[in-house]
Amino acid sequence: MPETTTALSRAHHTIPPLNPRNPNRMAIRILINLARFAVTYVVATVVVFLFMRLIPGDPAQIALGVNATPELLEQTREQFGTNRPLIVQYFEWFGGLLTGDFGTSYVTRTDISPMVLDRVQVSLILVLTAMVVALLVAIPLGTWAAVKHRNFSGVAIGLGSQIGVAVPGFLAGILLVIVFAVGLGWLPANGWTAPAVDFGDFIRRLILPVVALASVQGAILTRYVRSAVLEVMSEDYLRTARAKGLSKNGALLKHGLRNAAIPVITVTGVQIAALIIGAVVIERVFVIPGLGSMLLDAVGNRDMLTVQSVVMVLVAITLILNLVVDVLYTLIDPRLRRSA
Amino acid sequence: MSTQQVPTPPSQAPRTSAISAPGNASTSGTARSGKRKLSATLLIGLILIGLVALAAIVSFFWTPYDPTQAMPADRLQGSSLAHLMGTDKYGRDVFSAMLYGARITLFVGVISVGIAILIGTPLGILAGIRGGWIEEVIMRASDIALAFPALLLAIMFSAVFGASTLTAMVAIGIATIPGFARVARSGTLQVMTTEYVLAARAASQSRFRIALRHVLPNIIGMVVVQSSVSFALAVLAEAGLSFLGLGTPPPTPSWGRMLQESQQFLGTEPMLAVWPGIAIAIAVMGFNLLGDGLRDRFDPKLNGSRG
Numbered sequence: 001m002p003e004t005t006t007a008l009s010r011a012h013h014t015i016p017p018l019n020p021r022n023p024n025r026m027a028i029r030i031l032i033n034l035a036r037f038a039v040t041y042v043v044a045t046v047v048v049f050l051f052m053r054l055i056p057g058d059p060a061q062i063a064l065g066v067n068a069t070p071e072l073l074e075q076t077r078e079q080f081g082t083n084r085p086l087i088v089q090y091f092e093w094f095g096g097l098l099t100g101d102f103g104t105s106y107v108t109r110t111d112i113s114p115m116v117l118d119r120v121q122v123s124l125i126l127v128l129t130a131m132v133v134a135l136l137v138a139i140p141l142g143t144w145a146a147v148k149h150r151n152f153s154g155v156a157i158g159l160g161s162q163i164g165v166a167v168p169g170f171l172a173g174i175l176l177v178i179v180f181a182v183g184l185g186w187l188p189a190n191g192w193t194a195p196a197v198d199f200g201d202f203i204r205r206l207i208l209p210v211v212a213l214a215s216v217q218g219a220i221l222t223r224y225v226r227s228a229v230l231e232v233m234s235e236d237y238l239r240t241a242r243a244k245g246l247s248k249n250g251a252l253l254k255h256g257l258r259n260a261a262i263p264v265i266t267v268t269g270v271q272i273a274a275l276i277i278g279a280v281v282i283e284r285v286f287v288i289p290g291l292g293s294m295l296l297d298a299v300g301n302r303d304m305l306t307v308q309s310v311v312m313v314l315v316a317i318t319l320i321l322n323l324v325v326d327v328l329y330t331l332i333d334p335r336l337r338r339s340a
Numbered sequence: 341m342s343t344q345q346v347p348t349p350p351s352q353a354p355r356t357s358a359i360s361a362p363g364n365a366s367t368s369g370t371a372r373s374g375k376r377k378l379s380a381t382l383l384i385g386l387i388l389i390g391l392v393a394l395a396a397i398v399s400f401f402w403t404p405y406d407p408t409q410a411m412p413a414d415r416l417q418g419s420s421l422a423h424l425m426g427t428d429k430y431g432r433d434v435f436s437a438m439l440y441g442a443r444i445t446l447f448v449g450v451i452s453v454g455i456a457i458l459i460g461t462p463l464g465i466l467a468g469i470r471g472g473w474i475e476e477v478i479m480r481a482s483d484i485a486l487a488f489p490a491l492l493l494a495i496m497f498s499a500v501f502g503a504s505t506l507t508a509m510v511a512i513g514i515a516t517i518p519g520f521a522r523v524a525r526s527g528t529l530q531v532m533t534t535e536y537v538l539a540a541r542a543a544s545q546s547r548f549r550i551a552l553r554h555v556l557p558n559i560i561g562m563v564v565v566q567s568s569v570s571f572a573l574a575v576l577a578e579a580g581l582s583f584l585g586l587g588t589p590p591p592t593p594s595w596g597r598m599l600q601e602s603q604q605f606l607g608t609e610p611m612l613a614v615w616p617g618i619a620i621a622i623a624v625m626g627f628n629l630l631g632d633g634l635r636d637r638f639d640p641k642l643n644g645s646r647g
Contacts, residue, residue, distance in 0.1 A: 036483075040480075040487065043484055044487060047484070048496070051500065052496075054500045054501075162628065162629070163621065163625065165625075165628060166620075166621045166624035166625035166628060167617075167624075168579055168580060168624075170580060170583050171579075171599065171617045171620060174603065174606065174613045175613070175614075175617065177606055178606050178610045178613065178614075182606050182607045273487060274489055276489075277489040280491070280492070280495075281491070284583075295495065296495070296584060298499075299495055299499040299586070302499065307499050311492065311496060315487045315488065318487050319487055322487075
């Protein structure tokens with residue numbers, strides 16, 4: 001895309017020259033964010049760990065049933081580690097989280113980590129594809145709606161996005177199944193194929209869940225893009241650019257969109273948590289073996305250790321994607337680099 | 341991540357809300373509403389919410405059938421005069437269940453948003469007035485809470501306490517607190533820079549009194565807008581939770597579970613999914629539009645920029 005690069009590199013020239021110390025400041029800002037990420041994550045692990053201890057009952061007793069002998073109970077407690085002090089249990093679990101060893105489920109008696117590794121790939125494919133699709137739809141649509149905000153097409157997009165925001169992903173998923181799987185028979189209604197097994201089938205099964213997930217996020221982002229572009233359109237620098245002889249669209253492309261991108265990136269970051277939890281529900285609709293269905297199965301089995309581990313993986317994904325967005329944010333907004 | 345603000349809905353994002361002198365807010369509000377006609381956004385929002393509220397109220401006095409009563413002979417019927425929206429797999433009347441579901445939806449919304457208002461707003465005001473480490477602790481805590489969306493928190497709650505309407509309401513309420521804390525804090529920070537607060541502080545009024553007399557009346561508009569948006573999110577979360585089977589337990593009808601139960605009949609009875617789907621969308625859209633409309637009304641500077 002040579003056009004975009006020139007637009008971006010020219011936009012650089014419109015910004016005052018950068019302070020030579022900027023790279024350092026940027027690094028400091030990124031480091032601060034990393035530190036915040038670490039603190040947030042550690043506090044979250046403590047909260048989740050303590051919260052899950054509120055489940056009534058002794059995990060060993062639950063696993064063995066009421067007829068278990070006291071010796072066997074004691075042995076199982078030793079095996080689970082639940083007879084040790086709470087603080088020891090926490091650090092064992094937390095250390096495991098850091099090294100990728102989530103321990104052995106009290107209920108299924110199998111290792112949690114391999115399953116998480118298996119499932120996280122599925123969920124990440126779903127979430128990241130949906131995010132990209134949502135942005136690819138929202139940016140042009142929102143910009144169009146802003147530029148044509150007095151025309152029919154602009155109003156129609158505004159109205160459509162309002163409806164899109166009100167339709168939860170799982171409902172969108174069900175409606176898509178009714179139309180494209182049951183009605184037209186174009187795509188499978190549910191299921192999952194790993195890309196390595198059959199790539200064509202992988203894509204066919206990916207389409208409906210991604211569209212369901214992306215439609216909600218796309219509608220939300222479209223509204224933000226629209227209002228950000230509207231905002232930018234009334235700015236003085238855009239008028240200056242037009243006075244310089246640029247066409248309306250040229251000015252918007254060269255100077256406006258970069259500025260409009262800043263609030264949109266923020267919202268994309270904040271929406272990540274919603275996207276990930278949306279994927280949990282979508283996995284149920286389309287019977288996809290991701291982290292969401294693993295979490296819900298574990299909740300159904302009262303499998304405490306699996307629940308808390310999967311929750312922390314989901315929170316980690318949310319926070320890491322947020323971190324990435326924040327770095328992106330620093331890169332795109334030179335003002336932040338200077339004031340870090 | 342923590343430098344980012346909570347997603348302020350589009351038209352609110354970069355603008356400051358109109359902060360007027362204490363006591364002025366309500367009088368100027370009514371004077372304005374007297375002159376300005378109801379905006380289309382506000383009107384449509386109110387109509388949609390009115391529909392849901394009407395369904396909920398009617399369900400207290402009358403439903404065509406008992407929504408929990410199974411009539412196996414009449415199972416999976418299409419729309420007819422006897423059953424306006426048909427019947428489900430147990431032969432229960434869908435229209436009756438829809439009316440009853442509105443009640444659950446609004447109930448969960450009111451309680452969870454109520455919890456969030458009552459806890460989040462004072463915390464936000466406290467953070468804004470006191471500053472320092474108190475502000476730091478409150479805002480960092482809300483950062484952490486933001487990594488746990490309502491639905492995730494509700495799933496965890498149901499793992500520990502079991503699935504019930506109460507767990508759903510409390511979990512959604514807790515997840516909604518940070519939004520109110522942030523809105524209240526940023527509003528408070530604005531009010532604290534005004535001259536009348538300076539005057540009140542010079543007159544050595546207590547912080548509590550300033551919060552009650554000056555801050556609260558001025559941020560109430562922002563809190564109302566936030567409530568409306570949060571209500572929409574609460575409806576979505578409740579529907580999602582019921583859909584997963586972790587919300588209101590059967591046999592009490594809820595829109596989310598009706599959707600879930602419809603899934604096995606998508607090929608033959610798609611309307612079983614469409615009816616509750618429309619209801620959820622109407623409720624969410626109603627509260628979103630109400631929030632947008634109220635925001636425009638509280639902040640007249642916006643009027644030019646909305647197409």
